[in-house]
Amino acid sequence: MTNQLQQLLNRRTSALLTARPDLGPILALQGALLRETLTESRPPNVRLHVPDPGSARSRLKEGVPLLDNEPLLVDVHYAADLFERLLNVVLRLGDAEATARAAPLVAAAADGRLEPDALFTEMLLGHQDHVAALAGDVGADADFVVSLTRLAVAPLLRAYASRLATLVEQLADEVGWLRGYCPVCGAPPLLGELRGVELRLFLRCSACGFAWRSRRLFCPFCETDDYRALRTVQVEGDNRFRVQVCDRCRGYLKVGNAFDPPPAELLLLDDLASLDLDLVAIDQDYARPSDAGFRRAHPPAGVPAK
Ligand SMILES: [Zn+2]
Numbered sequence: 097m098t099n100q101l102q103q104l105l106n107r108r109t110s111a112l113l114t115a116r117p118d119l120g121p122i123l124a125l126q127g128a129l130l131r132e133t134l135t136e137s138r139p140p141n142v143r144l145h146v147p148d149p150g151s152a153r154s155r156l157k158e159g160v161p162l163l164d165n166e167p168l169l170v171d172v173h174y175a176a177d178l179f180e181r182l183l184n185v186v187l188r189l190g191d192a193e194a195t196a197r198a199a200p201l202v203a204a205a206a207d208g209r210l211e212p213d214a215l216f217t218e219m220l221l222g223h224q225d226h227v228a229a230l231a232g233d234v235g236a237d238a239d240f241v242v243s244l245t246r247l248a249v250a251p252l253l254r255a256y257a258s259r260l261a262t263l264v265e266q267l268a269d270e271v272g273w274l275r276g277y278c279p280v281c282g283a284p285p286l287l288g289e290l291r292g293v294e295l296r297l298f299l300r301c302s303a304c305g306f307a308w309r310s311r312r313l314f315c316p317f318c319e320t321d322d323y324r325a326l327r328t329v330q331v332e333g334d335n336r337f338r339v340q341v342c343d344r345c346r347g348y349l350k351v352g353n354a355f356d357p358p359p360a361e362l363l364l365l366d367d368l369a370s371l372d373l374d375l376v377a378i379d380q381d382y383a384r385p386s387d388a389g390f391r392r393a394h395p396p397a398g399v400p401a402k
C-alpha cells in the first residue's frame with residue numbers, strides 16, 4: 097500500500113511539475129514532506145470503541161461527529177518520530193526563511209521543553225489554538241509548529257477515519273449528513289470535489305481526509321445556503337479548480353473536478369496544485385476560517401480507550 101502511494105505521489109508530483117514549473121521549489125519541499133509521511137516502519141496504533149449503528153445514527157442526526165468525546169489512544173511515539181523526520185526534511189530542503197522559522201522549535205525540542213503528549217493530543221482533537229499556544233510557550237513559530245504537527249498526526253487521524261469509514265458512509269447517506277464539517281472528526285473541509293458524470297459535490301476533510309456529500313449552493317463554514325451570499329470565482333488558465341466564496345462569513349472553498357479523487361494521504365497535492373486560487377481569494381479578503389468546524393471536547397480524564 098505504502099509503495100503504491102509512493103508511486104502515485106511520484107507520478108502526481110511530476111505531472112504537476114510539468115504543468116506548473118513555477119511550483120518547483122514549493123513542490124520539492126512539500127513533495128519530500130509528503131513522501132516522509134508515507135514512510136513508516138509500522139502502522140500507527142489505533143484503539144477506539146466503534147459505536148453500534150443505532151447510537152452512531154442518533155449522534156450523526158444531532159450533528160455530532162463520531163470521534164467526539166471518544167477517549168482515543170494517541171500514538172505519541174509514532175507522531176513524535178514522524179515529527180522529527182519532517183523537521184529534518186525542512187532543515188535539509190527548506191530555504192533560509194524556513195530554516196529560520198524552524199530554529200526555535202529545534203532548540204525547544206533539543207532542550208526537552210516541548211511536551212509531545214500534549215502537542216499530539218491537542219492536534220488529534222483538532223485544537224489548533226492550543227497547539228499554537230504550546231508553541232508560543234516555548235518561543236516557537238506557531239504557524240510552523242501547527243503545520244508540522246498537523247502532518248505528524250494526520251496518519252493517526254486517517255487510521256481512525258478508516259476504522260469508521262464504512263459505518264459513516266452508510267449512515268451519512270441515511271441521515272442526510274449535509275454539514276459543513278467532517279462526520280468522523282469534525283474538521284472543516286480542505287477542498288470540494290465534483291465527482292462523476294453528475295458532478296456531485298463531495299467535501300474532503302482537512303484533518304482525516306474523509307469525503308462526504310454536500311450541496312452545490314452551501315457555505316461549509318457558516319452553513320448558509322443563501323444564494324445571494326455565495327459566488328463562484330473562476331481563474332483564467334485553471335480549468336480544474338474554481339473558488340467558491342461566501343460574503344456572509346468571508347470564507348472560501350476551492351472546488352475541483354475530481355474524476356480520480358486522490359487518496360487522503362495525497363490530498364495536499366491538490367491543495368498545492370490550486371495555490372493560485374488561494375491567492376485570488378485572499379486578495380479579495382476571503383479566508384479559510386481557522387475556527388470553523390465542530391469543536392470536539394477533551395474526553396473525560398481517566399477513561400482508558402477500549
Ligand atoms: Zn475528518
Ligand SMILES: [Zn+2]
Nearest residue numbers: 315318342345
Ligand atoms: Zn459562509
